Amino acid sequence: MGLLSLLFPPARRKADPQGRKRVLTVPDLIAPGRATEIRVTRNPRARRISLRVDPADGAVALTVPWHVPVEEGVRFARRQGAWLRARLAAVPEGVPFADGAAFELLGRRVRVRHEGKGPARMVGDEIVVGGEPAFLARRVRDFLKAEAKRALAAKARETAARLGKTVKLVRVADPKSRWGSAARDGRLSFSWRLALAPPFVFDYVVAHEVAHLAHMNHGRHFWATVEDLYGDPAPARAWLAANGAALHRHG
Numbered sequence: 001m002g003l004l005s006l007l008f009p010p011a012r013r014k015a016d017p018q019g020r021k022r023v024l025t026v027p028d029l030i031a032p033g034r035a036t037e038i039r040v041t042r043n044p045r046a047r048r049i050s051l052r053v054d055p056a057d058g059a060v061a062l063t064v065p066w067h068v069p070v071e072e073g074v075r076f077a078r079r080q081g082a083w084l085r086a087r088l089a090a091v092p093e094g095v096p097f098a099d100g101a102a103f104e105l106l107g108r109r110v111r112v113r114h115e116g117k118g119p120a121r122m123v124g125d126e127i128v129v130g131g132e133p134a135f136l137a138r139r140v141r142d143f144l145k146a147e148a149k150r151a152l153a154a155k156a157r158e159t160a161a162r163l164g165k166t167v168k169l170v171r172v173a174d175p176k177s178r179w180g181s182a183a184r185d186g187r188l189s190f191s192w193r194l195a196l197a198p199p200f201v202f203d204y205v206v207a208h209e210v211a212h213l214a215h216m217n218h219g220r221h222f223w224a225t226v227e228d229l230y231g232d233p234a235p236a237r238a239w240l241a242a243n244g245a246a247l248h249r250h251g
Contacts, residue, residue: 022070029078030085038062038077040070049076053087056176056248060084092249097140099133103250105144106151107199112140141251148172148195155206156188159229165213176248179205179240182212193247197239204236 022040029036039059044066052061064073077084095101099114110125117130120143129139153170160167168186180190188209194202207230215222226233 024070024074026074026077030081030088036060036084038074040064040073042066042070049073051077051080051084053084053091054176055087055091055245058088058091060088092246095250097137097251099136101140104196104198106147106195106202112136137251144195145172145192148190148192151195151202152188152190152206155203156210159206159210160186160213162229163210163214163225165210167210167213179244180209182209182216184213184216186213191247193250196247196250197244201236201239204230204233205240208233 020042024038024040025035026038027033027035029038037060039061041061041063042065043063046063046065048065049068049072050063052063053059054061060077062073062077064070095103097112099112102109102111104110105127108125110122110127113123113126113128114133114136115128115130118128120127120129120139122128127140127143129136129143131139149170149172152172153167156170157167166186167188169188171187171189172192173189174193175191178191179194180188182188190205190209194205204226207226211222211225211229214225223233230236
């Protein structure tokens with residue numbers, strides 16, 4: 001039995017071959033009788049132990065400096081029980097892509113309707129999805145990704161043209177820590193969940209990434225370009241800070 005098991009109730013471990021990342025299932029961390037998974041990373045560059053709760057899905061992440069024993073990190077996490085409970089309580093409940101689910105899509109309220117067969121399609125303000133019920137959520141998600149990519153690509157190319165730049169490629173993904181990214185060669189990447197955000201937020205993120213085609217930094221010239229392309233970014237940035245995590249509760 002290792003040191004962690006001696007200091008605390010036994011924990012099941014799954015480690016990668018390098019030993020830098022592992023998942024610990026720690027009993028009684030949040031409440032008696034309740035086990036909590038912690039994603040532990042041993043980081044050579046970290047200078048302190050840090051604990052984080054992902055606001056999107058409630059995943060608990062612990063970062064430990066390379067020279068600090070993981071057990072010390074777990075002890076730190078145990079001392080933060082009240083903090084963890086508060087953060088986990090703030091994580092929004094999920095909104096599954098089920099029959100009848102309603103949400104905003106590119107500025108309008110839509111509803112999912114499961115009916116018969118055929119590909120997912122827009123019919124008025126409904127996303128009509130056919131096929132087996134077991135695949136409904138995946139088909140809705142695939143449809144939303146395609147709609148997001150179409151709208152993002154169109155907006156990005158329109159915005160880039162105003163800057164005299166060319167967008168080489170637009171892709172969509174589902175990152176948790178950023179809403180978009182840009183490469184010097186004109187490739188842009190966005191979170192497809194921007195299609196669920198208000199249009200003024202959608203437009204801001206596109207302008208932000210397009211501005212990087214001219215300035216690969218966040219200096220004053222970059223922000224001046226954002227304002228030229230979009231206007232004052234403060235309201236959109238404030239919306240994302242307050243509501244961005246909630247976009248991840250869908251699906």
